[in-house]
Amino acid sequence: TAIPQLPLNDGRSIPQLGIGVWQIDDATTPGVVSTAVELGVRLIDGAFIYGNEASMGEGLRQAPAPRADLFVTSKVWNADQGHDAARAAIDGSLKRIGLDYLDLVLIHWPCPAQDRYVDTWRALIEARDAGKVRSIGVSNFNPDHLDRLIDETGVTPAVNQVEINPRFQNAEIRAANVARGIVSQAWTPLGNGKSFDAPAIRDAASRTGKSPAQVILRWHIQLGHSVIPRSTKRDHLASNIDVLDFELTEAEMAAIAKLDAGDRCGPDPREFEVV
Numbered sequence: 001t002a003i004p005q006l007p008l009n010d011g012r013s014i015p016q017l018g019i020g021v022w023q024i025d026d027a028t029t030p031g032v033v034s035t036a037v038e039l040g041v042r043l044i045d046g047a048f049i050y051g052n053e054a055s056m057g058e059g060l061r062q063a064p065a066p067r068a069d070l071f072v073t074s075k076v077w078n079a080d081q082g083h084d085a086a087r088a089a090i091d092g093s094l095k096r097i098g099l100d101y102l103d104l105v106l107i108h109w110p111c112p113a114q115d116r117y118v119d120t121w122r123a124l125i126e127a128r129d130a131g132k133v134r135s136i137g138v139s140n141f142n143p144d145h146l147d148r149l150i151d152e153t154g155v156t157p158a159v160n161q162v163e164i165n166p167r168f169q170n171a172e173i174r175a176a177n178v179a180r181g182i183v184s185q186a187w188t189p190l191g192n193g194k195s196f197d198a199p200a201i202r203d204a205a206s207r208t209g210k211s212p213a214q215v216i217l218r219w220h221i222q223l224g225h226s227v228i229p230r231s232t233k234r235d236h237l238a239s240n241i242d243v244l245d246f247e248l249t250e251a252e253m254a255a256i257a258k259l260d261a262g263d264r265c266g267p268d269p270r271e272f273e274v275v
């Protein structure tokens with residue numbers, strides 16, 4: 001089954017399933033990227049701060065798919081907030097990855113105490129207008145951060161990539177994204193495996209003959225997110241996209257909804273200012 005595309009508010013689209021390459025070293029990254037593409041993945045989620053943009057680019061060049069079919073994301077790191085620094089950061093990512101355009105660039109974190117995300121956003125808008133980036137978005141933005149961007153620039157992010165997993169469902173942010181026409185993209189979608197043994201996940205896995213990870217990824221798909229699980233293992237890369245041939249029932253979706261515990265894997269965006 002082909003991976004569905006989600007429409008973006010800028011007229012483009014994004015694959016609903018992809019992979020992330022956080023914490024994958026330079027020796028491993030090219031093989032992971034090219035194997036994932038060989039298996040059918042087209043969306044690769046990277047970032048400057050992951051330190052592997054060059055090896056990600058190497059993997060993209062080895063991958064058995066034309067550039068036009070790939071969807072490559074990078075992110076502007078906290079230390080590069082501000083208009084001029086963000087512009088240079090995007091140019092740097094293009095150079096390191098070895099591309100003449102990125103499909104998506106995100107502001108990695110809002111860093112509200114720095115208070116430079118509106119200027120950073122202006123640099124993303126210019127990069128898009130210059131053809132360096134096809135779509136622009138944000139990550140870890142709360143509704144008040146989104147509204148400042150929209151009010152001050154008139155440009156709504158296409159994507160807001162935020163933590164979403166069964167123990168941290170982030171329902172308010174997801175609803176705020178929907179209300180603004182923004183696609184939610186789930187990071188740490190498997191939630192560090194913390195709910196793999198929960199009865200709601202186990203029961204759905206045994207009924208469908210799928211793994212706990214596949215049940216969780218299917219839950220994301222049915223909620224309408226884009227999702228970017230990470231693995232370096234070929235069998236997990238394959239099984240993580242093999243989630244399109246079954247459906248969770250309403251009762252199973254409701255049981256998973258009850259696993260929400262407000263239990264984050266990552267930092268709170270209101271407080272994360274690390275540069």
Ligand code: NAD
Pocket residue numbers: 019020021022023045046108139140161162186187188189190191192193211213214228229230231232236237239240266
């Ligand atoms: P994830 O939820 O994708 O989980 C990764 C872990 O799950 C790894 O230990 C992996 O070995 C294991 N795993 C993968 N597939 C499995 C399977 N089928 N069965 C059992 N275990 C499996 O977590 P993540 O890497 O934190 O998040 C995914 C991606 O999201 C990252 O690679 C990165 O691209 C992105 N991300 C973005 C932000 C942000 O601030 N924007 C933050 C964190 C992660």
